[in-house]
Amino acid sequence: MTIYAIYGASGHTGRLVTSELLSRGKDVILSGRDPGRLAALGHPQILPATTDKPESLRALADSADIIVNCAGPFVTTGLPVATAAAAAGRHYVDHALEVHHVRRLFDEFGDRAERGGFTMLPDASFYGGLGDLLADAVARGVSDIERITVAYSVANWKLTTGAMATARLLFADTDRIGFADGALQFGFVEPRNAVFAFPPPVGPRTMIAPVPFPEPFTVPRHVRTRAVEAQLTARTFEEEKAFTSEHLTAEERSDSEYTVAVQVLGAHGSAAGHVRGRDLWRVSALIAAESAVRIAEGRVKSGVMSPGEAFDATEFLTALADRGAFTLELPAQP
Known part of the structure; x- marks a missing residue:
């Protein structure tokens, strides 16, 4: 066994x-x-x-x-x-x-x-891995991809001790890894405010862009594209309980809400897909x-x-959706 x-x-x-x-x-x-x-x-x-x-x-x-x-x-x-x-x-x-x-x-x-x-x-x-899967699933059928954006809308995220330590390390790191112009990019990139239009009911949200997640490194390994960027809703770390949640119960920690959306822009077309659910810890x-x-x-x-x-x-995400992890919306495949 x-x-x-x-x-x-x-x-x-x-x-x-x-x-x-x-x-x-x-x-x-x-x-x-x-x-x-x-x-x-x-x-x-x-x-x-x-x-x-x-x-x-x-x-x-x-x-x-x-x-x-x-x-x-x-x-x-x-x-x-x-x-x-x-x-x-x-x-x-x-x-x-x-x-x-x-x-x-x-x-x-x-x-x-x-x-x-x-x-x-x-x-x-959840962060990174889910975006990597979703990017692959959405990109199928799109040729000559110019840009892939992985956008996370997260509310009521209550960090554990380990997650808080990781978040502080990530956002203090000036040695970033990105992917643009068809190649890995190294060095600090000044974060900017961007707007990403999530599907209803979330709608357009102000984003931190880019965030130092793994997708710019992992996605180009299996999807041919000229650029990859990960973004996170600015409100996620503005919420009061995000960094004061170390000693919450498992039940209290489970009420996060999220939408993870991917936009794929190609020279001759585009595609979008998303997952939506509660409790990002369970998804992880x-x-x-x-x-x-x-x-x-x-x-x-x-x-x-x-x-x-x-x-x-696509099959992996569908298997997770079948287990009640989230609802899944992907573009129809040709």
């Missing part, structure tokens, strides 16, 4: 991923740095491990077939946990939003994963769990890939 190890299992996302995998009858080991918090979860299989003790992470990798890393910020945990997984030849999935970590996994483990017969899937999450967990199950079942080739590169994006 395939064994799934959840690193960061006592955190909010880790608990959701664990619950989803257990509901599917999967064999799960819970891991993280705090033995007491792991024991309090009441699960029979726990294996504490810390990023400053590589031998503990290697013991975790040796005990599982696939590791799902839910412990952000991933600039801290990502490389140590991924390194342990690669050393043991195990599959690896994470929730990373940090584009530099995502790029590093591609650069450092791509050839090794292909040769070793294992899969590494960073950014299997579903993306990670669904990805891990498909990888463990041998439905993904070896190597380092983004979600939109690893899966048939």
